[in-house]
Amino acid sequence: MKKTVYAILIFCLVIGVCLTVLDFMSAGKDGISVPSDLSKVVVELNEKARTDELLFTRELDVPSIVDLYIQSDDNSVKYIKLVSESDILGMSGREVSYMVRSAEGTSYISSSFVILPGRYSVYLTSEQTDGRIAVGYRETAMDTSEFERLYKIHRGDLYNPPEGYTEIYSVDLAGKSCKDEVVYTISANGTEGIGLSVYTYLEKGTAWVDLIGEAQSYMGLGHPDFNRICDKLEIALQRGEYEIRLNCEDAEGRVYIFLKR
Amino acid sequence: MNKHQTPSIRQANIMFFVTAVVTLAGSVFFQPKLGIGANLWINEFVYILLPPLAIAGAKKWPVEDVYRLKVTSIKNRIISFLSGLCMWFFAFYLSTVARMLLDGKIGVLSASSQAEPSVYQSILLLIGMIVLAPICEEIFFRGFVQKAYEGYSGKYGFVITGIIFGAYHVLNGISEVLPATILGLGMGYLVYKTGSLSASMLFHSAANMCAVFIGGAIDIHTVSGIPVWLHIVAVAGLSISIILLTRTEGVAESTAIIDEENKADERKRISGTGVLFLILSALYLLAVAVLEILARMKII
Numbered sequence: 001m002k003k004t005v006y007a008i009l010i011f012c013l014v015i016g017v018c019l020t021v022l023d024f025m026s027a028g029k030d031g032i033s034v035p036s037d038l039s040k041v042v043v044e045l046n047e048k049a050r051t052d053e054l055l056f057t058r059e060l061d062v063p064s065i066v067d068l069y070i071q072s073d074d075n076s077v078k079y080i081k082l083v084s085e086s087d088i089l090g091m092s093g094r095e096v097s098y099m100v101r102s103a104e105g106t107s108y109i110s111s112s113f114v115i116l117p118g119r120y121s122v123y124l125t126s127e128q129t130d131g132r133i134a135v136g137y138r139e140t141a142m143d144t145s146e147f148e149r150l151y152k153i154h155r156g157d158l159y160n161p162p163e164g165y166t167e168i169y170s171v172d173l174a175g176k177s178c179k180d181e182v183v184y185t186i187s188a189n190g191t192e193g194i195g196l197s198v199y200t201y202l203e204k205g206t207a208w209v210d211l212i213g214e215a216q217s218y219m220g221l222g223h224p225d226f227n228r229i230c231d232k233l234e235i236a237l238q239r240g241e242y243e244i245r246l247n248c249e250d251a252e253g254r255v256y257i258f259l260k261r
Numbered sequence: 262m263n264k265h266q267t268p269s270i271r272q273a274n275i276m277f278f279v280t281a282v283v284t285l286a287g288s289v290f291f292q293p294k295l296g297i298g299a300n301l302w303i304n305e306f307v308y309i310l311l312p313p314l315a316i317a318g319a320k321k322w323p324v325e326d327v328y329r330l331k332v333t334s335i336k337n338r339i340i341s342f343l344s345g346l347c348m349w350f351f352a353f354y355l356s357t358v359a360r361m362l363l364d365g366k367i368g369v370l371s372a373s374s375q376a377e378p379s380v381y382q383s384i385l386l387l388i389g390m391i392v393l394a395p396i397c398e399e400i401f402f403r404g405f406v407q408k409a410y411e412g413y414s415g416k417y418g419f420v421i422t423g424i425i426f427g428a429y430h431v432l433n434g435i436s437e438v439l440p441a442t443i444l445g446l447g448m449g450y451l452v453y454k455t456g457s458l459s460a461s462m463l464f465h466s467a468a469n470m471c472a473v474f475i476g477g478a479i480d481i482h483t484v485s486g487i488p489v490w491l492h493i494v495a496v497a498g499l500s501i502s503i504i505l506l507t508r509t510e511g512v513a514e515s516t517a518i519i520d521e522e523n524k525a526d527e528r529k530r531i532s533g534t535g536v537l538f539l540i541l542s543a544l545y546l547l548a549v550a551v552l553e554i555l556a557r558m559k560i561i
Contacts, residue, residue: 001325001330001331001332001457001458001459002324002325002330005330005396005400008392008396009306009310009393009396009397012302012388012392012393013306015388016299016302016306016385016388016389016393019298019299019381019384019385020295020299020302020381020385022381023296023298023299023379023381023382023385026379026381105379239488
Protein backbone atom coordinates (compact mmCIF):
# COMPACT_ATOMS: atom_id res chain seq x y z
CA MET A 1 0.00 0.00 0.00
CA LYS A 2 2.93 2.30 0.71
CA LYS A 3 3.92 2.22 -2.97
CA THR A 4 0.35 2.93 -4.06
CA VAL A 5 0.07 5.89 -1.69
CA TYR A 6 3.42 7.30 -2.78
CA ALA A 7 2.47 6.83 -6.45
CA ILE A 8 -0.80 8.71 -5.91
CA LEU A 9 1.03 11.48 -4.06
CA ILE A 10 3.68 11.86 -6.79
CA PHE A 11 0.96 11.84 -9.46
CA CYS A 12 -0.95 14.49 -7.49
CA LEU A 13 2.19 16.56 -7.12
CA VAL A 14 2.81 16.56 -10.88
CA ILE A 15 -0.83 17.36 -11.65
CA GLY A 16 -0.86 20.07 -8.98
CA VAL A 17 2.26 21.80 -10.30
CA CYS A 18 0.86 21.70 -13.86
CA LEU A 19 -2.52 23.11 -12.78
CA THR A 20 -0.88 25.85 -10.71
CA VAL A 21 1.34 26.87 -13.65
CA LEU A 22 -1.68 26.86 -15.99
CA ASP A 23 -3.60 28.94 -13.46
CA PHE A 24 -0.78 31.48 -13.31
CA MET A 25 -0.51 31.65 -17.09
CA SER A 26 -4.23 32.13 -17.57
CA ALA A 27 -4.36 34.72 -14.77
CA GLY A 28 -1.57 36.67 -16.42
CA LYS A 29 -3.27 36.53 -19.79
CA ASP A 30 -6.83 37.16 -18.66
CA GLY A 31 -6.13 39.33 -15.62
CA ILE A 32 -8.17 42.04 -17.29
CA SER A 33 -10.81 40.66 -19.57
CA VAL A 34 -13.56 43.05 -20.54
CA PRO A 35 -16.40 41.17 -22.27
CA SER A 36 -16.05 41.36 -26.04
CA ASP A 37 -19.45 43.01 -26.58
CA LEU A 38 -18.33 46.09 -24.64
CA SER A 39 -16.16 48.92 -25.97
CA LYS A 40 -13.19 49.48 -23.72
CA VAL A 41 -10.48 51.90 -22.72
CA VAL A 42 -7.35 50.43 -21.12
CA VAL A 43 -4.99 52.74 -19.25
CA GLU A 44 -1.39 51.95 -18.28
CA LEU A 45 -1.11 53.36 -14.77
CA ASN A 46 2.70 53.55 -14.78
CA GLU A 47 2.82 56.45 -17.25
CA LYS A 48 1.90 59.21 -14.76
CA ALA A 49 -0.32 60.16 -11.86
CA ARG A 50 -3.76 61.35 -12.95
CA THR A 51 -6.38 63.64 -11.42
CA ASP A 52 -9.78 63.55 -13.10
CA GLU A 53 -8.21 62.81 -16.47
CA LEU A 54 -10.81 62.38 -19.18
CA LEU A 55 -10.93 58.81 -20.46
CA PHE A 56 -13.77 59.23 -22.95
CA THR A 57 -16.85 61.29 -23.75
CA ARG A 58 -19.99 59.94 -25.40
CA GLU A 59 -23.06 61.59 -26.83
CA LEU A 60 -26.45 59.93 -26.40
CA ASP A 61 -29.14 60.78 -28.95
CA VAL A 62 -31.89 58.83 -27.22
CA PRO A 63 -32.51 57.69 -23.64
CA SER A 64 -30.11 54.79 -23.18
CA ILE A 65 -29.02 52.15 -20.73
CA VAL A 66 -25.31 52.66 -20.13
CA ASP A 67 -23.43 49.65 -18.74
CA LEU A 68 -20.08 50.29 -17.10
CA TYR A 69 -17.60 47.48 -16.41
CA ILE A 70 -14.37 48.15 -14.54
CA GLN A 71 -11.34 45.92 -13.92
CA SER A 72 -7.82 46.57 -12.68
CA ASP A 73 -4.79 44.38 -11.99
CA ASP A 74 -3.34 46.89 -9.53
CA ASN A 75 -4.33 47.14 -5.88
CA SER A 76 -3.74 50.87 -5.32
CA VAL A 77 -6.78 53.11 -4.85
CA LYS A 78 -8.13 54.61 -8.05
CA TYR A 79 -11.32 56.53 -8.77
CA ILE A 80 -13.50 56.29 -11.84
CA LYS A 81 -16.08 59.07 -12.15
CA LEU A 82 -19.00 59.27 -14.55
CA VAL A 83 -20.40 62.76 -15.12
CA SER A 84 -23.52 63.31 -17.19
CA GLU A 85 -24.84 66.59 -18.57
CA SER A 86 -28.39 65.24 -18.41
CA ASP A 87 -30.39 63.40 -15.74
CA ILE A 88 -29.53 59.87 -14.67
CA LEU A 89 -32.76 58.10 -13.75
CA GLY A 90 -33.03 57.22 -10.06
CA MET A 91 -30.23 59.52 -8.99
CA SER A 92 -30.48 62.91 -7.33
CA GLY A 93 -27.22 64.09 -8.91
CA ARG A 94 -25.58 63.68 -12.30
CA GLU A 95 -22.29 62.28 -11.10
CA VAL A 96 -21.29 58.87 -9.78
CA SER A 97 -17.86 57.80 -8.55
CA TYR A 98 -16.30 54.38 -7.89
CA MET A 99 -13.30 53.54 -5.78
CA VAL A 100 -11.40 50.76 -7.54
CA ARG A 101 -8.69 48.51 -6.17
CA SER A 102 -7.65 45.14 -7.63
CA ALA A 103 -10.48 43.48 -9.55
CA GLU A 104 -9.32 41.00 -12.15
CA GLY A 105 -10.12 37.56 -13.52
CA THR A 106 -13.68 36.82 -12.47
CA SER A 107 -13.81 39.89 -10.24
CA TYR A 108 -15.09 43.20 -11.59
CA ILE A 109 -17.15 46.28 -10.79
CA SER A 110 -20.19 46.88 -12.93
CA SER A 111 -23.14 49.23 -12.97
CA SER A 112 -26.00 50.18 -15.25
CA PHE A 113 -27.64 53.59 -15.60
CA VAL A 114 -30.47 54.99 -17.62
CA ILE A 115 -29.19 58.31 -18.94
CA LEU A 116 -31.24 60.90 -20.79
CA PRO A 117 -30.07 62.25 -24.17
CA GLY A 118 -26.94 64.37 -23.86
CA ARG A 119 -23.24 64.01 -23.26
CA TYR A 120 -21.59 61.95 -20.55
CA SER A 121 -17.89 61.60 -19.69
CA VAL A 122 -15.75 59.20 -17.68
CA TYR A 123 -12.70 60.38 -15.70
CA LEU A 124 -9.83 58.63 -13.93
CA THR A 125 -7.90 59.60 -10.81
CA SER A 126 -4.90 57.41 -10.01
CA GLU A 127 -1.37 57.46 -8.69
CA GLN A 128 1.63 56.43 -10.81
CA THR A 129 1.94 52.70 -10.27
CA ASP A 130 2.48 49.45 -12.13
CA GLY A 131 -0.64 47.93 -13.54
CA ARG A 132 -3.63 48.76 -15.70
CA ILE A 133 -7.23 49.75 -15.39
CA ALA A 134 -9.85 48.96 -17.99
CA VAL A 135 -13.23 50.63 -18.35
CA GLY A 136 -15.74 48.87 -20.57
CA TYR A 137 -18.96 50.55 -21.66
CA ARG A 138 -22.02 49.73 -23.71
CA GLU A 139 -24.99 51.88 -24.67
CA THR A 140 -28.35 50.36 -25.49
CA ALA A 141 -31.27 52.49 -26.64
CA MET A 142 -34.10 52.11 -24.18
CA ASP A 143 -37.60 50.95 -25.02
CA THR A 144 -39.72 54.13 -25.24
CA SER A 145 -42.65 52.98 -23.11
CA GLU A 146 -40.34 51.54 -20.45
CA PHE A 147 -38.35 54.78 -20.41
CA GLU A 148 -41.52 56.84 -20.06
CA ARG A 149 -42.61 54.73 -17.09
CA LEU A 150 -39.26 55.12 -15.35
CA TYR A 151 -39.05 58.81 -16.21
CA LYS A 152 -42.41 59.39 -14.52
CA ILE A 153 -41.07 57.67 -11.42
CA HIS A 154 -37.90 59.75 -11.62
CA ARG A 155 -40.03 62.90 -11.68
CA GLY A 156 -42.03 61.80 -8.61
CA ASP A 157 -45.03 59.92 -10.03
CA LEU A 158 -44.16 56.75 -8.14
CA TYR A 159 -47.28 54.71 -8.78
CA ASN A 160 -46.01 53.21 -12.03
CA PRO A 161 -45.25 49.56 -11.27
CA PRO A 162 -43.99 47.14 -13.90
CA GLU A 163 -46.46 44.66 -15.31
CA GLY A 164 -47.26 41.82 -12.91
CA TYR A 165 -46.18 43.72 -9.79
CA THR A 166 -48.61 44.62 -7.00
CA GLU A 167 -48.30 47.31 -4.37
CA ILE A 168 -47.42 45.97 -0.94
CA TYR A 169 -46.53 49.22 0.82
CA SER A 170 -46.59 52.95 0.28
CA VAL A 171 -46.08 55.86 2.64
CA ASP A 172 -46.09 59.64 2.60
CA LEU A 173 -43.00 60.35 4.67
CA ALA A 174 -44.02 63.92 5.69
CA GLY A 175 -41.39 64.61 8.33
CA LYS A 176 -41.35 60.98 9.42
CA SER A 177 -38.31 59.47 11.15
CA CYS A 178 -37.95 55.73 11.60
CA LYS A 179 -35.23 53.16 12.04
CA ASP A 180 -35.52 49.64 10.66
CA GLU A 181 -39.32 49.80 10.69
CA VAL A 182 -40.66 46.51 9.35
CA VAL A 183 -43.13 47.42 6.63
CA TYR A 184 -43.63 44.01 5.04
CA THR A 185 -42.66 40.39 5.68
CA ILE A 186 -42.09 37.80 2.99
CA SER A 187 -42.31 34.12 3.93
CA ALA A 188 -40.59 31.80 1.50
CA ASN A 189 -41.58 28.16 2.02
CA GLY A 190 -38.82 26.91 -0.21
CA THR A 191 -36.43 28.43 -2.70
CA GLU A 192 -38.54 31.08 -4.40
CA GLY A 193 -37.87 33.68 -7.05
CA ILE A 194 -39.46 37.07 -6.43
CA GLY A 195 -39.39 40.46 -8.08
CA LEU A 196 -39.17 43.72 -6.12
CA SER A 197 -39.54 47.32 -7.22
CA VAL A 198 -38.85 50.09 -4.72
CA TYR A 199 -39.36 53.70 -5.72
CA THR A 200 -38.36 56.63 -3.53
CA TYR A 201 -38.94 60.32 -4.15
CA LEU A 202 -37.46 62.74 -1.66
CA GLU A 203 -37.78 66.51 -1.43
CA LYS A 204 -35.70 66.61 1.74
CA GLY A 205 -34.14 64.31 4.33
CA THR A 206 -33.11 60.73 3.73
CA ALA A 207 -34.99 57.46 3.30
CA TRP A 208 -33.99 54.01 2.20
CA VAL A 209 -35.33 50.46 2.15
CA ASP A 210 -33.57 47.20 3.04
CA LEU A 211 -34.43 43.54 2.66
CA ILE A 212 -33.19 41.52 5.63
CA GLY A 213 -33.23 37.74 6.12
CA GLU A 214 -33.12 36.09 9.54
CA ALA A 215 -29.51 35.03 9.48
CA GLN A 216 -27.34 36.37 6.76
CA SER A 217 -29.29 37.74 3.84
CA TYR A 218 -29.06 41.46 3.42
CA MET A 219 -29.75 43.65 0.47
CA GLY A 220 -30.07 47.40 0.20
CA LEU A 221 -32.96 48.17 -2.14
CA GLY A 222 -32.67 51.90 -2.31
CA HIS A 223 -30.31 54.71 -1.51
CA PRO A 224 -31.45 58.31 -1.02
CA ASP A 225 -28.88 59.68 -3.48
CA PHE A 226 -27.74 56.90 -5.79
CA ASN A 227 -30.58 54.44 -6.13
CA ARG A 228 -34.03 55.99 -5.84
CA ILE A 229 -35.39 53.60 -8.43
CA CYS A 230 -34.89 49.92 -7.75
CA ASP A 231 -36.81 48.40 -10.64
CA LYS A 232 -37.69 44.76 -11.23
CA LEU A 233 -35.00 43.36 -8.97
CA GLU A 234 -35.23 39.58 -9.24
CA ILE A 235 -34.01 37.63 -6.21
CA ALA A 236 -33.93 33.90 -5.41
CA LEU A 237 -34.94 33.63 -1.75
CA GLN A 238 -34.04 30.63 0.33
CA ARG A 239 -36.64 29.20 2.71
CA GLY A 240 -37.37 31.52 5.64
CA GLU A 241 -38.69 34.89 6.73
CA TYR A 242 -37.55 38.12 5.12
CA GLU A 243 -38.38 41.62 6.29
CA ILE A 244 -38.58 44.76 4.21
CA ARG A 245 -37.47 47.58 6.49
CA LEU A 246 -37.80 51.31 6.08
CA ASN A 247 -35.34 53.88 7.41
CA CYS A 248 -35.97 57.58 7.16
CA GLU A 249 -34.93 60.80 8.83
CA ASP A 250 -36.72 64.16 8.59
CA ALA A 251 -37.93 63.08 5.19
CA GLU A 252 -40.39 64.79 2.90
CA GLY A 253 -41.47 62.57 0.04
CA ARG A 254 -42.91 59.17 -0.70
CA VAL A 255 -41.93 55.50 -0.89
CA TYR A 256 -43.69 52.81 -2.92
CA ILE A 257 -42.88 49.12 -2.82
CA PHE A 258 -44.18 46.61 -5.36
CA LEU A 259 -43.81 42.84 -5.28
CA LYS A 260 -44.15 40.06 -7.84
CA ARG A 261 -44.33 36.45 -6.62
CA MET B 262 7.77 -3.75 16.50
CA ASN B 263 10.30 -2.05 18.70
CA LYS B 264 8.65 0.45 21.00
CA HIS B 265 11.28 3.06 20.08
CA GLN B 266 10.11 2.76 16.50
CA THR B 267 6.85 4.54 17.26
CA PRO B 268 6.09 8.23 17.64
CA SER B 269 5.98 9.62 21.17
CA ILE B 270 3.28 11.91 22.50
CA ARG B 271 5.90 14.62 22.84
CA GLN B 272 6.75 14.39 19.14
CA ALA B 273 3.07 14.29 18.20
CA ASN B 274 2.18 17.33 20.29
CA ILE B 275 5.13 19.41 19.08
CA MET B 276 4.37 18.48 15.49
CA PHE B 277 0.68 19.23 15.90
CA PHE B 278 1.39 22.67 17.35
CA VAL B 279 3.84 23.54 14.57
CA THR B 280 1.47 22.25 11.89
CA ALA B 281 -1.48 24.23 13.28
CA VAL B 282 0.57 27.44 13.41
CA VAL B 283 2.16 27.17 9.97
CA THR B 284 -1.10 26.09 8.33
CA LEU B 285 -2.78 29.34 9.36
CA ALA B 286 0.26 31.53 8.76
CA GLY B 287 0.94 29.87 5.41
CA SER B 288 -2.68 30.22 4.32
CA VAL B 289 -2.74 33.91 5.21
CA PHE B 290 0.36 34.39 3.05
CA PHE B 291 -0.20 32.00 0.15
CA GLN B 292 -3.95 31.92 -0.38
CA PRO B 293 -4.25 35.48 -1.74
CA LYS B 294 -1.21 34.90 -3.96
CA LEU B 295 -1.74 31.36 -5.22
CA GLY B 296 -5.47 30.85 -4.83
CA ILE B 297 -7.54 28.63 -2.57
CA GLY B 298 -6.84 25.38 -4.45
CA ALA B 299 -3.06 25.71 -4.65
CA ASN B 300 -2.99 26.81 -1.00
CA LEU B 301 -4.81 23.63 0.02
CA TRP B 302 -2.17 21.57 -1.77
CA ILE B 303 0.63 23.39 0.05
CA ASN B 304 -1.14 22.82 3.37
CA GLU B 305 -1.55 19.13 2.69
CA PHE B 306 1.86 18.40 1.18
CA VAL B 307 4.12 20.71 3.15
CA TYR B 308 2.60 21.24 6.61
CA ILE B 309 0.63 18.03 7.09
CA LEU B 310 2.34 15.26 5.10
CA LEU B 311 5.98 16.31 5.23
CA PRO B 312 6.49 16.35 9.05
CA PRO B 313 5.46 12.72 9.72
CA LEU B 314 7.38 11.47 6.67
CA ALA B 315 10.45 13.52 7.61
CA ILE B 316 10.48 12.26 11.18
CA ALA B 317 9.97 8.68 9.97
CA GLY B 318 12.89 9.11 7.59
CA ALA B 319 15.11 10.65 10.26
CA LYS B 320 14.29 7.93 12.80
CA LYS B 321 14.42 5.20 10.16
CA TRP B 322 10.95 3.98 11.09
CA PRO B 323 9.32 1.40 8.83
CA VAL B 324 6.51 3.65 7.56
CA GLU B 325 4.19 0.80 6.60
CA ASP B 326 4.22 -0.57 10.13
CA VAL B 327 4.45 2.64 12.15
CA TYR B 328 1.83 4.59 10.20
CA ARG B 329 -0.14 1.47 9.34
CA LEU B 330 -0.01 1.99 5.58
CA LYS B 331 -1.55 -1.40 5.10
CA VAL B 332 -4.37 -2.70 2.98
CA THR B 333 -7.44 -3.97 4.77
CA SER B 334 -10.06 -6.44 3.54
CA ILE B 335 -12.48 -5.54 0.76
CA LYS B 336 -15.36 -5.76 3.24
CA ASN B 337 -13.65 -3.24 5.50
CA ARG B 338 -12.94 -0.94 2.59
CA ILE B 339 -16.58 -0.98 1.46
CA ILE B 340 -17.78 -0.44 5.03
CA SER B 341 -15.34 2.44 5.49
CA PHE B 342 -16.44 4.20 2.32
CA LEU B 343 -20.16 3.79 3.01
CA SER B 344 -19.70 4.77 6.63
CA GLY B 345 -17.95 7.96 5.53
CA LEU B 346 -20.80 8.80 3.18
CA CYS B 347 -23.42 8.30 5.90
CA MET B 348 -21.50 10.03 8.68
CA TRP B 349 -21.05 13.13 6.54
CA PHE B 350 -24.78 13.88 6.68
CA PHE B 351 -24.66 13.98 10.49
CA ALA B 352 -21.52 16.12 10.38
CA PHE B 353 -23.16 18.48 7.89
CA TYR B 354 -26.19 18.75 10.16
CA LEU B 355 -24.00 19.63 13.16
CA SER B 356 -22.09 22.15 11.10
CA THR B 357 -25.32 23.79 9.89
CA VAL B 358 -26.78 23.99 13.40
CA ALA B 359 -23.54 25.40 14.80
CA ARG B 360 -23.29 27.98 12.03
CA MET B 361 -26.87 29.08 12.55
CA LEU B 362 -26.39 29.38 16.30
CA LEU B 363 -23.23 31.43 15.81
CA ASP B 364 -24.88 33.61 13.16
CA GLY B 365 -27.98 34.15 15.27
CA LYS B 366 -26.48 34.52 18.75
CA ILE B 367 -23.15 36.18 18.05
CA GLY B 368 -23.22 37.65 14.57
CA VAL B 369 -22.59 36.94 10.94
CA LEU B 370 -19.10 36.90 9.49
CA SER B 371 -18.62 39.49 6.77
CA ALA B 372 -18.70 37.96 3.32
CA SER B 373 -15.34 37.59 1.68
CA SER B 374 -14.83 39.80 -1.35
CA GLN B 375 -12.58 37.21 -2.96
CA ALA B 376 -13.27 36.41 -6.58
CA GLU B 377 -14.60 33.00 -7.54
CA PRO B 378 -11.79 30.45 -8.03
CA SER B 379 -10.66 29.83 -11.60
CA VAL B 380 -11.27 26.49 -13.34
CA TYR B 381 -7.73 25.33 -12.48
CA GLN B 382 -8.15 26.36 -8.84
CA SER B 383 -11.46 24.50 -8.71
CA ILE B 384 -9.81 21.32 -10.05
CA LEU B 385 -6.99 21.68 -7.51
CA LEU B 386 -9.58 22.10 -4.76
CA LEU B 387 -11.55 19.09 -5.95
CA ILE B 388 -8.55 16.74 -6.15
CA GLY B 389 -7.12 18.25 -2.98
CA MET B 390 -10.25 17.50 -0.97
CA ILE B 391 -11.09 14.07 -2.38
CA VAL B 392 -7.63 12.55 -2.87
CA LEU B 393 -4.91 14.58 -1.21
CA ALA B 394 -6.49 15.57 2.11
CA PRO B 395 -7.59 12.00 2.95
CA ILE B 396 -4.06 10.66 2.35
CA CYS B 397 -2.06 13.46 3.97
CA GLU B 398 -4.34 14.12 6.95
CA GLU B 399 -4.75 10.43 7.67
CA ILE B 400 -0.99 9.87 7.66
CA PHE B 401 -0.58 12.82 10.04
CA PHE B 402 -3.53 12.36 12.40
CA ARG B 403 -4.29 8.63 12.39
CA GLY B 404 -0.85 7.41 11.32
CA PHE B 405 1.32 9.69 13.41
CA VAL B 406 -0.70 11.35 16.20
CA GLN B 407 -3.04 8.45 16.93
CA LYS B 408 -0.16 6.01 16.92
CA ALA B 409 1.56 8.14 19.53
CA TYR B 410 -1.54 8.34 21.72
CA GLU B 411 -2.23 4.63 21.31
CA GLY B 412 1.12 4.15 23.00
CA TYR B 413 -0.47 5.87 25.96
CA SER B 414 -3.85 4.24 25.67
CA GLY B 415 -4.79 1.90 22.85
CA LYS B 416 -8.47 2.11 23.68
CA TYR B 417 -8.70 5.88 24.01
CA GLY B 418 -5.93 6.93 21.64
CA PHE B 419 -8.38 7.32 18.79
CA VAL B 420 -10.73 9.36 21.00
CA ILE B 421 -7.98 11.83 21.95
CA THR B 422 -6.86 12.02 18.31
CA GLY B 423 -10.45 12.60 17.19
CA ILE B 424 -10.67 15.58 19.55
CA ILE B 425 -7.31 16.91 18.33
CA PHE B 426 -8.45 16.48 14.72
CA GLY B 427 -11.66 18.38 15.49
CA ALA B 428 -9.80 21.16 17.31
CA TYR B 429 -7.48 21.58 14.32
CA HIS B 430 -10.52 22.33 12.15
CA VAL B 431 -11.22 25.50 14.10
CA LEU B 432 -8.93 26.93 11.41
CA ASN B 433 -11.88 26.36 9.03
CA GLY B 434 -14.32 27.98 11.48
CA ILE B 435 -15.76 27.25 14.92
CA SER B 436 -18.77 25.53 13.36
CA GLU B 437 -16.46 22.86 11.89
CA VAL B 438 -14.97 21.71 15.19
CA LEU B 439 -17.72 19.36 16.35
CA PRO B 440 -18.43 17.82 12.91
CA ALA B 441 -14.70 17.22 12.35
CA THR B 442 -14.43 15.66 15.81
CA ILE B 443 -17.27 13.24 15.01
CA LEU B 444 -15.68 12.32 11.68
CA GLY B 445 -12.29 12.04 13.39
CA LEU B 446 -13.72 9.60 15.93
CA GLY B 447 -15.14 7.49 13.11
CA MET B 448 -11.85 7.43 11.23
CA GLY B 449 -9.84 6.84 14.37
CA TYR B 450 -12.05 3.91 15.34
CA LEU B 451 -11.59 2.37 11.89
CA VAL B 452 -7.80 2.51 12.19
CA TYR B 453 -7.92 1.24 15.77
CA LYS B 454 -10.18 -1.62 14.74
CA THR B 455 -8.69 -2.59 11.35
CA GLY B 456 -5.08 -1.59 11.94
CA SER B 457 -5.10 -0.05 8.46
CA LEU B 458 -4.91 3.54 7.31
CA SER B 459 -6.61 2.61 4.02
CA ALA B 460 -9.91 2.29 5.91
CA SER B 461 -9.78 5.81 7.32
CA MET B 462 -8.54 7.23 4.00
CA LEU B 463 -11.60 5.80 2.24
CA PHE B 464 -13.89 7.11 5.01
CA HIS B 465 -12.28 10.55 4.77
CA SER B 466 -12.46 10.60 0.98
CA ALA B 467 -16.15 9.62 0.99
CA ALA B 468 -17.01 12.34 3.51
CA ASN B 469 -15.11 14.98 1.55
CA MET B 470 -16.76 13.79 -1.65
CA CYS B 471 -20.15 14.45 -0.05
CA ALA B 472 -18.96 17.85 1.13
CA VAL B 473 -17.93 18.79 -2.41
CA PHE B 474 -20.85 17.40 -4.37
CA ILE B 475 -23.76 17.49 -1.90
CA GLY B 476 -22.68 20.21 0.54
CA GLY B 477 -22.19 22.68 -2.29
CA ALA B 478 -25.71 22.04 -3.55
CA ILE B 479 -27.46 22.42 -0.20
CA ASP B 480 -27.77 26.02 0.90
CA ILE B 481 -29.61 26.54 4.17
CA HIS B 482 -29.83 30.13 5.31
CA THR B 483 -32.26 30.86 8.09
CA VAL B 484 -32.69 29.79 11.69
CA SER B 485 -36.16 28.46 11.06
CA GLY B 486 -34.91 26.89 7.89
CA ILE B 487 -33.48 23.53 8.95
CA PRO B 488 -35.71 21.30 6.89
CA VAL B 489 -37.29 18.24 8.48
CA TRP B 490 -35.55 15.95 6.02
CA LEU B 491 -32.17 17.10 7.28
CA HIS B 492 -33.03 16.09 10.86
CA ILE B 493 -34.11 12.66 9.61
CA VAL B 494 -31.16 12.20 7.23
CA ALA B 495 -28.71 13.26 9.95
CA VAL B 496 -30.01 10.73 12.50
CA ALA B 497 -30.28 8.02 9.85
CA GLY B 498 -26.78 8.77 8.61
CA LEU B 499 -25.29 8.55 12.08
CA SER B 500 -27.18 5.35 12.88
CA ILE B 501 -26.23 3.60 9.66
CA SER B 502 -22.65 4.73 10.02
CA ILE B 503 -22.39 3.36 13.57
CA ILE B 504 -23.97 0.06 12.51
CA LEU B 505 -21.50 -0.20 9.63
CA LEU B 506 -18.55 0.63 11.88
CA THR B 507 -19.50 -2.15 14.27
CA ARG B 508 -19.41 -4.56 11.33
CA THR B 509 -15.72 -3.97 10.58
CA GLU B 510 -13.41 -6.94 10.81
CA GLY B 511 -10.98 -6.10 13.57
CA VAL B 512 -7.42 -6.63 14.56
CA ALA B 513 -8.02 -4.72 17.78
CA GLU B 514 -6.69 -7.57 19.89
CA SER B 515 -3.18 -6.89 18.67
CA THR B 516 -3.55 -3.20 19.45
CA ALA B 517 -4.86 -4.09 22.88
CA ILE B 518 -1.82 -6.29 23.58
CA ILE B 519 0.51 -3.50 22.59
CA ASP B 520 -1.55 -1.22 24.79
CA GLU B 521 -1.06 -3.48 27.79
CA GLU B 522 2.66 -3.65 27.09
CA ASN B 523 2.89 0.07 26.94
CA LYS B 524 0.80 0.77 30.01
CA ALA B 525 3.67 -0.13 32.27
CA ASP B 526 5.70 2.90 31.33
CA GLU B 527 2.93 5.20 30.14
CA ARG B 528 3.77 7.90 32.68
CA LYS B 529 7.24 8.22 31.22
CA ARG B 530 5.76 8.72 27.79
CA ILE B 531 3.94 11.97 28.63
CA SER B 532 6.86 14.28 29.13
CA GLY B 533 6.60 17.85 30.37
CA THR B 534 7.41 19.10 26.88
CA GLY B 535 4.55 17.04 25.48
CA VAL B 536 2.09 18.53 27.95
CA LEU B 537 3.46 22.03 27.33
CA PHE B 538 2.90 21.79 23.58
CA LEU B 539 -0.56 20.34 24.05
CA ILE B 540 -1.44 23.35 26.22
CA LEU B 541 0.17 25.71 23.70
CA SER B 542 -1.86 24.11 20.91
CA ALA B 543 -5.06 24.43 22.93
CA LEU B 544 -4.36 28.10 23.70
CA TYR B 545 -3.47 28.83 20.09
CA LEU B 546 -6.60 27.21 18.69
CA LEU B 547 -8.68 28.90 21.39
CA ALA B 548 -7.22 32.24 20.29
CA VAL B 549 -8.24 31.48 16.70
CA ALA B 550 -11.78 30.76 17.92
CA VAL B 551 -11.85 33.99 19.95
CA LEU B 552 -10.71 35.94 16.88
CA GLU B 553 -13.61 34.49 14.91
CA ILE B 554 -16.05 35.46 17.67
CA LEU B 555 -14.64 39.01 17.76
CA ALA B 556 -14.97 39.19 13.97
CA ARG B 557 -18.56 38.01 14.22
CA MET B 558 -19.22 40.70 16.84
CA LYS B 559 -17.66 43.23 14.42
CA ILE B 560 -15.10 44.17 17.08
CA ILE B 561 -12.22 43.41 14.71
